[in-house]
Structures are given as structure tokens and as C-alpha cells.
Amino acid sequence: MTLSLTNVAKTFPGGVRALWPTDLEIESGEIVSLLGPSGCGKTTLLRIIAGLETADPGARILFDGEDVTALSVEKRKIGMVFQSYALFPNMSVRGNVGYGLKMQKLPTPEIETRVEEVLRLCQLEPFAGRPVTALSGGQRQRVALARAVAARPRALLLDEPLSALDASLRSRLRDELAVLLRQFGITAIFVTHDQDEAMAIADRVAVMTDGAVAQVGTPEALYRNPATPFVARFVGDAMPLGGRIAADQLHLDGGVLTLSRAAEGEAAYVRAEDIRIDPNGPLTARVEAVTFLGANYRIELSAAADEALFALHSGLSAPSVGDFVRLSVAPDAIITLPQDQTE
Amino acid sequence: MLKSPGKLIQLAVTLFASAFLLVPTLQSILAGVTANYFQGLSSGLTLKWVVQVWDLYADSIFLSIGLALSCLVCTLAIGVPAAYALARNPGRASRMLEEFISLPLAVPGLALALALLQLYGSMKGFRVHWTFILVGHVLYTLPFMVRSVLSVLAAIDLKTLEEGAASLGAGPARRFVDIVVPNALPGILAGALTVVTLSIGEFNLTWMLHTPLLKTLPVGLADSYASMRLEVASAYTLVFFVMIVPLLMAMQWASARAARVLE
């Protein structure tokens, strides 16, 4: 199913603007993540698509070209996975998964076949008869997913589907979820505040902040070419370098870095993994702290930037605190963006 | 708000239930200040029934207040230390003891009164003394005090707090005064208001335990319902409302406050 949002906005009673007018196009079978910090409007947008919230007048929501703006949630035929999973505690795993099919008044044998099919896909067969209260966090998450897809919804909406799990389980289930969503071949939108999760699962990511979409793009595009300082910082933790740009030169207290293009008056950002300790590098900085992370060292540097600058250094040894080191950054690893007045 | 017929039915039921509870209350308030209830409000408003109630039943009102306050003192003295002991020693024995002293919540007051009468009825000095009624009231209200304090104490990390105080050199009694009581205050307050409210309204036990010379407010009410004209009975009920409603509101406020502590 293709999904088209035009002019979707939400103002809560009392005048709080949760979502500024937003347009978004999602292709059939595409997995899109709404990524942003809490309070950025991502859950509101998801709930508007689901029909659990009504958008301000003037919005248009099209499912496969059909206007569903006025349809209530029961009639939109979407599947939703809730943050708390919202499994019905009074029903078994099978009862939960079959509930949507029962609501469609399908004949019982067909319900049974389809429930078994989904349970098998989600590897839930051994638990079919159990009460959902007897399941682990990861199993519950799969039941929630199975329930949402069993009735073959037009789209699957997931609200922070992994946030209720503990860290070690989360990364494993993240990959499982990515595989399952592709198996289902369903158009899916999922909300998360975790950039790794968004990058790992989604075909495209919509980065949101302050009730608006800042940028939509593939994970690579967002990482390589962030459109705003917020996106640069939120996706891949780019650090502002400070200094002053003249033509294609960035002037810092510790030296001059060359940029890939002239960016007069713009601000420069760099990521820790792109700063290299290089005896011939053009930049001098003092080592403020060294943290051993196992695969590499995280080195805090004072170069010129107002904020601390971090470099990831792989190697058998690291410089000591108080040392002066020389650094280099590849020209195309420096992101330049127009000065952001809001930050 | 009222989009569906379901909502309308819910609203209707809610309003109907409210009316069922409120209308007779208003009637009784009105009847208590109306010169002649059968002629209606046209007969004029008067306070003479309230004055008459005061002349007839002032003693019972004061007895009820005195009983309620004495009952409060007793439940505080017995209940707060007991709740502390139960909180410090959670286990089967504590559960059973709590269950046992909660019996008066489950067993009808009439049965408890019969039990007290059979055991102590022959002790004439005690039987006709106001403390006999007090025993009944303490029996009935004590579980509320214990549970209210216990639920607050169970929610805070009492053991660690006490260990902290002990490491600073405080003995058991000092810890009780300095740590336990201040932290249990929301529960004690909620429990205290419940005890006073329930004691003032207690009838089932009191009716059996009272003597003609010792009538509490609810006993007086029953007496007035049986033998006085409607206006006097209503005026008396009005006096009762004036006492009990603020108490009830304070009790609900304090309980909500204690419940917030638990979260």
C-alpha cells in the first residue's frame, strides 16, 4: 500500500502544536522510520496515520489513493504494535493473534489456518496455547507483531516496538524484526528514538524534531548529507568544529583544515570516526582524556571547538593526557551546513 | 462527548444514580429547616427544629465527639506501633495477625456486639460505662488505622532508612520517633480521619452496646426516626451531615495524598 500524507498537522486542546503541517510519501512495501527525540511529534504522526488521533482540518491521508482522513481506526485496516504491546491478558497467544480475524467474521477454520501460519512465521507455535502473561518480553513483542499482521492489514504501524526490552535483547530482536518485516513485504512505519534501530531496520528514515520532519532519506543519505545541524548531530553524532570558514579553508586555533568545497560563512561538523591522529596532520590539539573502549580508544581533544571534540583511535596504544597530537580530517568527511539560528 | 448512544446511556445511568443518592439528602436538609414539611416550603424556613434537636440531643452529639477522639487516641497508640512491627517483620505470622484484627471489617457489628456482651455484659461497672462503647469503636476502626499506616510503611524502604539511622547511632525507640513516625505521617493522617469519620457514624455495634443514658449521635438518630416528627428527624440528620461531610472530604483528600506517597 502506498501512503500519502498532505498537510497533516495536530494542535492539542490548549493550543500546543504537536505537529506542524507535514507532507510524506511512502511507497508500497517500504519500511519507513520516524526518528526523533521524545516530544518531537513522531508518535502523534503515527497515531494520526492509524486514526487514533484526528489531524487538524485541512489534512489529507491517502491509502493507495483512497482518502481515509475521515475513517475511524476500526475501518482503516491497519495493524499496530504498541509500545506496551497491549496484549489482551485475558486471552491466550492464539486468542490474541486471531482477534483481528474474528472481528472480520471469517469462518473459524480459516481463522485457525491463518493464525497457525502467522504463529509459524513468528516462531510462536510452541506458545500458542499459553496465556500471554506467561511470556518473556521478546515473546510478547513477537505476539504483538503477529497479532498486528494476522489480519493482513494494509500497513503496519509500530510505536517504539523495542523500547520495552532490555539492551541485549533489543539488538537481537532488532535484526529479527528487520527480517520479519521484509518477509511480510508489508508497508511499515515505525517510530523510534534510537538512531541505530532506525538505520538497521528502515529503508528510509524521517528525522523529526520540534513537531516537524527535518529530513527524509535513506540511512546513508542522512548520514553523509544531513540537511540540518540537528540531523547531523542526531544521526551519527556529528560534532560542531567551531572556527571560521573562508573560501574552502576552515580556520581553527590549532591549524587550518581544507574542505571539499567553498562554504563561506557556514558551520563545520565532523564525526569522531573521521578524525585521524596523523603526525603530518594540519591540526594540533591537546589530549584531555583517554577512555579505553576495547576495539578502540575514545580520545577527548581540545582543538578550537567550544565543545569537546572526540576522536576514535584504533591502535595498540594511545597518546597520554596532556600530550599534543597532530590530527587530520579528510576534506569530504567535514560536513558544512548553513548556520542554524535555532540551535 | 455524547456522540454514541452508549455514552448517552452511561450518562443517564450516572445521573440517575447521583439523583438517587442526592435527592433524599436534599429532602432531609430541606425538611430540617422547613416550618411544616407537609405544607411545603410555603410554610417558611425556620431553625426551630435544629434548636429543638440541640435541646434534645446535644448530649449525644458531645458523646459522639468525645468517643471519636478517644477512639482516635486508642487507635493511634495501638495501631501505629503495631503497623510498624508488622512492617518490620513481614511474614506469615504478621499476615495472619493482620487478618485476625481485620475480622471486624468482615464480621457484622451485630455479631461482634453480641460477643462482647456475652463476655463482659455481667461486669456491671464496665457494661454501663462509656468505655464499653469505646471498645466497640476501637475494635471496628483499628484495622483501618493499621492498614493505612502499614501500606505507607510497606511502600517506603523502611529497612534501609532504619539501618541508616542505626549506623548513625540511633536506638530502636529513637528510630521509631525520628524515622518511622515522620515517614508514616500521610498514612497516619489518612487513618486518623477514617477512624474519626467511622466512629462518629458507627451504629451497628453501638446500638447493642449503648445504655439509655449513653446515646451516641447515630443512636439518637435512630431514636428520632422512630419517635420524632419528620422535621426534627431531618434537622438531626442535617446536624449529622454538617459534621460528617467535611470529615469525609478530609478523609478522601488525605487518602488520595497517602496514595500518592505509595507511587
Added chain:
Amino acid sequence: MSSRQFTLLCLLPLAIFALAFLALPIVRLILGSGEGERGWGIYLQILQTPRYLSTLGQTVLVSLATTVAALAISTTAALFLVRNRFPGRGALLAILTLPLAFPGVVVGFMIILLGGRQGLVNAVTPGHVVFAYSVFGLFLGYLYFSIPRVLLTVMAAAEKIDPSLEEAARTLGAPGWRIVLDVVLPALAPAMIAAGAIAFATAMGAFGTAFTLATNIDVLPMVIYTEFTLSANIAMASALSVLLGIVTWALLLTARSFSGATVAAGG
């Protein structure tokens, strides 16, 4: 003094009070029930005497009717009050919880004001409509003090229902009535069972209301009272009290295993 000794000291007042005024009197009551002419056979006599049996039946029936009605009314009102915010909501809630502190006698008087000889219904309807002194009046009285108790228990449970449970049912296409049936009522069931048991037990043991209303209603507490005061049949009064006490206590124990709530006041 060690902590252990201090804790035991803290329990001492309670232990003395509970022994003197709860444990011993209950033992005395139970022993007293066996001191009549028939000895312990008195419990058999209860089952063989039609008057006691019909009283028992009537008490259970009225209490059952009260429980069902209170659950239906209070659950509906509780759901409405939890889900909707509107001006006057606070006032409605206050009205619905007010009778919590009314003793049974006052509740009886309220019913007399509604349905007594000088009551509102008799005044505004043509003919002679008096129901206060009948079983129906008793039922209304029990309902009067059960509504607030059930309401508070069910409201507390309704507030704890995860709103996404209902949203999940809606996304799966469930219509409103199915959501109530499949999601809301199952979530409220423990609270409803607990509240229902409390309402039933309170109605079984309610004395004040029956006392104020009763001209001629045979409910168990009234029979105990008349056996004790009028007939001076102390053994029978004790036996019936023991029976009533066991029934209500067992019920409330069941109720508490479903929810930790204790709502009780007056009655």
C-alpha cells in the same frame, strides 16, 4: 533494648487488645451458641426451622439483587467518570461517594424520605405508593450504600487499564461493544468480583438500614436482634451470628484474594 525486643513491645498493645476484646469474645460467642437446650444441635435446628431458612433465603436474595444492581450501576458510572472530563464531573463524583460515611440508620431514613408514607414518590404520584417498608425498600437502602463502595473500587481499577489495550482492539477492527466485552470487562473483573463480594457481605450483615425500615422484614440481622432482645434466646442469636459471621468473612476473604482493596465504612 534490641530491635527485636522493641518490635515485640510495639505489638504488645495490639496483642492485649485483640485478645481481650476480639479473640476471647468470639470464643465466648461460639461457646454461647452451644449452651442452649439443644447444645450444638442448634445449628441443625436452624436448618430445620422454616422461619430461619426463609429468612436466610430472603437475606441472600436481597443481598444478591443489591450486588447485581450495584455492580451494573456503579460500573457504568465508573467507566463514564473515568473516560470523560466535563464540567460538573467533580460534583457528580462527590455526590456518588458521599454516602460512604452514612450509617445504615441514616440510609434507612433516606429511603423513608423517598418511599415512605410521607415520602417524595408518594407525594408526586397519584395514588398510594409506599415502598420504603417493603423488601424493595430494603433493597434500595442496601443499593444506596453499596453504590459508592463499588464505584470507588471499580473506578480505581478502570483508571489503571492501559489505554493502548482498547486502541489495540480498535486497530484490529473491534466495535465499541466488543471492546467492552473483550477488553474492559475482563480488565475490571477482579475489581468487580472484589467489590461485588464486599457489597454482598455488607448487605448480608447490614443492621441499621433494616432496623430503621423494618416493620416486618425478616432479614438475618433483624432476626438475630429480635432473638436476642425480645425472645432472649441468646444461644440462637449467637448461633445465627456465628453463621452470618462465617459467611461474610469467607466472602470477603475471597474478595481480597482478587484485589487488595478494602472499602468499608458504616453499613
